Amino acid sequence: MAAGVETADFARTATRLHLRPLFIAILFLGSFLLFLIQPLFARLVLPVLGGSPSVWNTAMLFYQAVLLLGYAYAHALQRLPLKAQLAAHGFVFALAAITLPIGIADIGPADTGSAAAFWLLKLLALSIGPVFLCVSAQAPLMQAWFARAPDKAAASPFFLYAASNAGSLLGLLAYPFLLEPFTSLPQQQALWSVGYGLLMLLMLAGGAVILRLGARLPATAPDTAGARAHRPVTWRRRLYWLLLAAVPSGLMLSTTTHITTDIMAMPMLWVLPLSAYLISFILVFSGHGAWHARNATWLAPFALLLFGGLGLVSVGQSASLYGLASVAMLLVVATALHGALAADRPAPAQLTDFYLWMSAGGVVGGLFPALVAPMIFDWVYEHPILLVAAALLLPARPLTRRIAGLWQGRGGVARILRVLTPGLALALSWWLGASFNLVSTPPSQVAVVAFMVGLAILAIGRPLMFAWLLAMLMLGLGGWQQIDISTIDRARQRSFFGIYTIENVQSINSRRLLHGTTLHGAQSLDPALSREPQTYYAPESGVGLALRAAPDLFGEAARIAVVGLGTGTLACHATPLQDWTFYEIDPLMVDIATDPRVFSYLAQCKPEARIVVGDARLKLAEEPAGRFDVLAVDAFSSDAIPLHLLTREAFETYMTRLSPDGLLVVHVSNRFLDLEPVVAAIAEGQGLAARQFYYIPEPERAAEGFTYNASIWIVLARDEAAMNRFTEATGRSGDWIPLAGRADVPEWTDGFASALPVLKPFWKRH
16 A cells, blocks of 8 residues: 555656656747747748738737737636636647648738738738637646646746747747748648647646646745735736836837838848847746846846937948847847836736736737838837837836936935926937938037937936937937928838838939838939939840840830839830830839829830739739730849749749740849849749849949949740840840859749848848
8 A cells, every 4th residue: 555655656756857847848839839830821921912021010910919819818717627727728729720731811812002901910810810829828828737736836937938938939040040941831831730739739738747746726925036026916017017018019020120121121130129029038037037137127228328329310221230239229128128027927826917918018019010100100210119118117227326316316406407407408409410410420419419328327217307318319319300301302101011212312313212221213303314214224234125125026016014113114115005014012102103293204104004003923813824025023122022923833924924935034133132043943943044134334324314223134035046036136145144053042932932042141232
């Protein structure tokens, strides 16, 4: 009998020893899958709406909203006994598995207008909503279960949240660096389904082990690390949790938009802010969380002043270091705010309530930059607003007691500081902003900036005063100029697909269109030159030569199609009898190009051109075979290229829509990606003849009023005979050279494509 008891005790002890690794594995795998599905589903469907920051931000809002539902579901389950929770969650898990493997729900064509965000939210909900909801509930639910275990660590199960965020970070990074380069989409979908099944088995095993060991009620007293959490959970405290979670969440999305719009737009850049956001959770919920939070709280005001002070400046595409510094600032500020959140955590008995409000804060924070800001702002104003909000919430203390006394005392110095500082800061900010130039700042302005920064440092620990001084500093360092942008020389508009800036460059008498930091076209302000194609579309560029040869090859009534409208520059290569069709995904771009007061290429050269709004690949698929003689695809010069337009299946669609001797002309100039080997692999796979043309403008043309840019255009034809006829017709046959493929760059398909192998080294980006 005694031996049987000893054996049972030994079994319980052995089971208890494996309890922590089991639950760490459950939370790690759940969060890994949760953040793996995000880029995976983006790869499946988001290219239909392009790769703009708004697409990613809207998707992130969906993920945060469903995460909130999952946390609410986990919180509601706590009213049931553990055995009933296990049965209910297992049933929901199995029910959601019916929707596997993950795929795209059929909800009709994409809405690319004002309702694009809501169309995307609907698509996400119907495609991955059920499985995402189940997996999102894992973090709070498994911690609540572990809190019932007869384990010493059950009194403080929050360490599992650090494991959860570590899984999130690894899942986020694993996709672009491990899965996408080496596996196809069907394989990725299958792997995710296997992971889901494994997670379900581990979850059932975890619940069974807790029941076997004898579940108890969670601790009602806070753990040692959170000793100040003895206070009751009031609505005011819940609001505090919500705000501390909302600001870092919103700041993560606004940082993504800010650096991709005005600093250093490049592929996969959204990984960096999200990684910083997740790392902050890992730090503050780890064993040394209080130490990390304390250091971050001390550093955060200086990070806000040093880097946040430029939050209203369009630094420019060359400021890569500032972009990385913005991510570092996000990490420090998020760690400080999340540290305050972790320090105020309640007892394990209120664990799911805590996570529910923290998740609600994530949704509230995401709503502002993802949905509200694009509708009410013409620039990324949400970013400086959230920086000021972060300054208000920082739990920072004055640097010294003496500095604190300067503000808090009843003497004349303290009163003067409190009364005069706000007005003085406003006056200095206005004076500074009237002529501030980031490139050339005179000593007087440097002195004023140093004085304002010094005042702000003295105000650390006084949230309202510090936030006011930070706001005044941002306005002085270019903010007033940013707000007053709608002048005769500059205007700006914003859509779901990005921010468009239209500006007159008086030095070259030209008007240009920028999409974020990417030049999308320019037109001379000289009426005599206003019909001359500029930038990448010069008469001697690859596309200029191709369109000039079209009448000789296909007759005066040649049929021309262009993917990507831009400013409509290519229309001025048209001849009167030609039939032209443009495909453009963004309705705002159509408005810009067709307004002759802004850009008059279309109005002057081809006012009757047909413009089709929507995803070019889907719209081209609706055209009859052989519809066009020349198809120019100009959609890859931006940082976020639509991969689905550069796959084998896309090129099959293009070639089918061309006449027997038709030409496909592809623009591959790109600051960040070397797209030549991608097109070379597709051409080889389909047996197409391909040549490329490097255009380098002559310096003297700029003096004549022309704004030409270097460009690379590739022309593809069905066979070498058609290609030879084309190159001879251009009169530059010797300048059309074969493409250079690469062994490490295979043919991109709808199921397999990775931008990593074709990322240019830093020294080759321009």
